[in-house]
Amino acid sequence: MEIIYANLVSPIVLCFALGMVATWIRSDLEVPPAIYQALSLYLLLAIGLKGGAAVSQSSIAELAGPVLVTLLLGLLTPLSAFFLMRRVGRLGVTDAAAVAAHYGSVSAVTFLAALEASRAAGLAAEGYLSALVAVLEVPGIFVGLVLARRKAAPASKAAAGSLGEAVHEVLTGRSILLLVGGLVIGTVCGAEKVEQVAPFFIAPFKGVLCLFLLELGIVAARRMRDLRQAGWRLLALGCVLPVLHGILGVAGGLIAGMEPGGAAVLGAMVGSASYIAAPAAVRIALPEASPGIYLTLSLGVTFPFNLTVGIPLFLAASRWLSNFL
Amino acid sequence: MEIIYANLVSPIVLCFALGMVATWIRSDLEVPPAIYQALSLYLLLAIGLKGGAAVSQSSIAELAGPVLVTLLLGLLTPLSAFFLMRRVGRLGVTDAAAVAAHYGSVSAVTFLAALEASRAAGLAAEGYLSALVAVLEVPGIFVGLVLARRKAAPASKAAAGSLGEAVHEVLTGRSILLLVGGLVIGTVCGAEKVEQVAPFFIAPFKGVLCLFLLELGIVAARRMRDLRQAGWRLLALGCVLPVLHGILGVAGGLIAGMEPGGAAVLGAMVGSASYIAAPAAVRIALPEASPGIYLTLSLGVTFPFNLTVGIPLFLAASRWLSNFL
Amino acid sequence: MEIIYANLVSPIVLCFALGMVATWIRSDLEVPPAIYQALSLYLLLAIGLKGGAAVSQSSIAELAGPVLVTLLLGLLTPLSAFFLMRRVGRLGVTDAAAVAAHYGSVSAVTFLAALEASRAAGLAAEGYLSALVAVLEVPGIFVGLVLARRKAAPASKAAAGSLGEAVHEVLTGRSILLLVGGLVIGTVCGAEKVEQVAPFFIAPFKGVLCLFLLELGIVAARRMRDLRQAGWRLLALGCVLPVLHGILGVAGGLIAGMEPGGAAVLGAMVGSASYIAAPAAVRIALPEASPGIYLTLSLGVTFPFNLTVGIPLFLAASRWLSNFL
Amino acid sequence: MNPTLKKMTIVAERVLRDKLIALIRKEGATGYTLAAVEGEGSRGVRASEFEGRNVQIETIVSAETATRIFDRLAERYLEAYAVIAYTSDVEVLRGSKFVKE
Amino acid sequence: MNPTLKKMTIVAERVLRDKLIALIRKEGATGYTLAAVEGEGSRGVRASEFEGRNVQIETIVSAETATRIFDRLAERYLEAYAVIAYTSDVEVLRGSKFVKE
Amino acid sequence: MNPTLKKMTIVAERVLRDKLIALIRKEGATGYTLAAVEGEGSRGVRASEFEGRNVQIETIVSAETATRIFDRLAERYLEAYAVIAYTSDVEVLRGSKFVKE
Ligand SMILES: Nc1ncnc2c1ncn2[C@@H]1O[C@H](COP(=O)(O)O)[C@@H](O)[C@H]1O
Ligand SMILES: Nc1ncnc2c1ncn2[C@@H]1O[C@H](COP(=O)(O)O)[C@@H](O)[C@H]1O
Ligand SMILES: Nc1ncnc2c1ncn2[C@@H]1O[C@H](COP(=O)(O)O)[C@@H](O)[C@H]1O
């Protein structure tokens, strides 16, 4: 309980709430699109730089386990998401696959919020975790799109954009490019040179995140308006999937030898659903899939769920499981 | 004299001057609208956060007096502004009421400049002053609009937008929302958690303010082009009103038990005229009122007046009056 | 060799490379125009402020020599550029003059990169160097435009925009205005007051520069697509001119009594080509000149050349020459 | 054949944005496209530089809807606010979707 | 005389931007002008708020090119994506430059 | 009746912005609306990415004013700068305000 409270009462979460309130009371508050883009550019590059600096100080032996586990989870979670969305959620193949692509990928902001929460809870988290965000981002999207192809009728295949285009879209998308670019720059330069840009990329980071969450709150609240159409089955899945995937992630992290804090953050990453890279790729490759479903679930349900309930849960789970694993 | 010089030769005031020069020499310098919006979003949220952190450390007993005095001044100043604009300024009811709404409200930037000046002059100012900005922002606008209603002819009433719309506009406007939102977040989180975002919201604050004043200088210089049409009576009132209201504010602050520095800042707030929240509300509620009058006065006359002459005056007045009150 | 490596492996240079890669793989990465404008506004104002603070601490005797040398180089380099572009590059009068205007002026980012490199190499550089950027910016453009006038046929003269317009364009352009404005503000306020805005204008400066170079990389890579049309003669000149002018600048700086670090930075400045102030002025005054030539050379060839090869070269040259001069 | 409809363009001060959208929706427009613009006119009046510049709203509608919107605009906003509006003929791909039953 | 050509306007979700530019180029447009816009339509579908809003692409083309672009759009994008397109007549200064041989 | 006027659209590189506004004002336009746009044409020439992208200027004018602006543009800018211009017919609400006496 206390851990939930401590998590909720933070500038980050409350800025998200402020954004939602703004939408509910029909305020004219908005973050201009150019600013939103700049904020996300900043955050992704900064995550990368920080992760790269940490990677440059880690041995390959140290990284191998976590990277492998992350990859496996990135391939597994879209399958479980697809299965549940088909059976429990009663979605068609295309919509289920689209949702699977989102839950297979990762939300960078959930990662950041988990990192903060773990720090606030006094649990250490590995510096190389940012690198795992990059590892987790792509495979899930890819599996999701392949699922749609395999199961879809031929007619629909023709109509849909080409898979190659979608893969190009993901790999060259600004999201991956900045994250991986930052990682490479951070790794090559090393911690010392990254330190030189710390007053811009590291120190003010958390404050910038507040502004970003303000906008996310606005957008999420808009998406929540579509919740009624989604039906309670999907709503429930939007809360069950992060828990399921998150616990898997925590366990996987601990097995790979990570600290309790790091494993909890990995859990939050695995339990999160993408809302930047995945939607763009899915829109290209599966235009018939309904954004009213996949975006509403990932941004309107799972993101706020993780921000408020999921992250403290994963922290608690990690503490507890670390006694056994 | 020295205090005026010290106030004028500061990056903030000189950036304002640079913006004015840019307009005068017809430079193509501009702050893109998206950036301008982002800067004001940042400033308002930061003011709120800082104020909230201070409020969380203050007792209600401490706050009650200043809040009450501020509220009273917020209800009184639009009346004096209206009266003077009708009698001395010879404005019609609608235009006088529109001006009254502006002078009843507050300019956040004048507040910030006063805070800096008081710090530079070695006078302490209470941390909760930002909260008073929020208190002062709304009532004056409301009184101004009611004045227009009461006195306007029935025909004009029908033409004008509804009062309710205007009130909604003010209360849900981004200006109030960010200020109050920041205050609540700061109060709930407390000083310690706000500290975490200080490298973004507190440390670079004054530099951001410089950029903002650059743009304000550009806009104010454009407004000054309309000065000739305003006539010397209005011009004079644009300098008299801030002095009158400002001295009232200083006295009120001292009576409420504030420090000389804090009372001077309160004076600057009360003496200032709004140019963000008020114009939007007035445009909706009193479309017949001429922006050429109210914006020119608040942004083209009173703001630069306070920035250069008013603030040092209030500081001196507060020092002097604090011997008696 | 080592100095080249140290220079290449820095966040600044690698962000430039990231931008180029983004363009090559056809990523959708972009820095929104409003953000780009804000970044350049920030950088120019910050350079000015920092330079001004340094100037306020220097004596006129100290400044006279460097300013004079810089002025002379600003008048000389457009002539050498014009001559080489006519003879070796085989350009027409107008195109050669347009290129001359660019090479006579200065690239602020090259200046900054050189400053960083000199600091990384452990060489001190004078604080007033930023002021020399302002001194170097205008004369070269002016000489370039006059060259075009003197040599062009009467018919063409009539067609071209007026020289007066172009001069107005340069002098009131945001680039000069911010630089000079910042210088004046910094000088008037002095180092102590500039210190107050240091957390915004000084500390995060290098990080902001990274974002700016990301965008420059994108733009430069686009320009490089036009390289083939330029022909190898122009390409070669785009590498020879910076070396020639740079060495002149280094020698001039040393003769004027500057430190080896400062002389190297002055060399980089003199060796650089403008791509902000000059293009705008040239476009107005010499619309027949081809941007495909002057922008491709300055931004697509000389800027990356200096960033990677030029700057370390000037550092080495300055170290070596400082033994004699 | 692609049917001919009206494209109506409204340029107005930013403060009217939501009101104008509500108005055209109410009169039967099935959608609209909105751009941030700047401008100068005979009035030169703008509520506040801080409200942002003008907005330009374009909506594809039937001729009757266009007339109704024109009337509403003239009635409510033309006098007191900075607004202009005009229509032109456009040939629309699959135009049927733009006309409400 | 300045010749009469067609101005085609396409409003579409941001994600189609590069595809649409390639399409109109391929069908013979000599250029285009592009603006960032917002909008609502009957679908209300957008890939992601994060992809930015809609884009509006305007291109001056001959009547035949316009027809061909219309056909391609209807074929490929109209069903599954949020796209609208319409044309109007314009009189173009030195219009010859807008028609490819 | 709402009178029929011309809407003239000029798309040009950013550097010409103030000159073009002065030009249309001088030839009798009572106002204009301006948007920031991007574009590609046959020339592909732009002074500088840093000057910002293109501007699009729209102005509602009488047919005679339109012709005069066309002439001025052709005379002064069409050769050396990246500019296009076209007009179309529009029906304007209270059109009288757009025609100077
Ligand atoms: N003749 C015109 N052509 C194009 N746009 C105009 C014209 N007149 C006015 N506008 C636009 O309409 C807005 C309001 O005009 P006004 O009500 O005349 O001040 C201006 O800010 C311009 O954006
Ligand atoms: N009636 C309309 N008038 C103007 N623009 C429209 C209209 N309907 C749709 N649009 C634009 O086209 C986009 C896609 O529309 P839709 O496919 O109906 O969702 C919307 O986001 C609007 O920008
Ligand atoms: N066919 C076209 N359709 C629409 N806009 C065009 C067209 N051709 C050129 N433009 C616009 O006019 C600008 C200058 O064109 P140009 O002079 O051909 O380089 C381009 O950047 C585009 O914004």
Ligand code: NA
């Ligand atoms: Na996931």
Ligand code: NA
């Ligand atoms: Na006041």
Ligand code: NA
């Ligand atoms: Na140079």
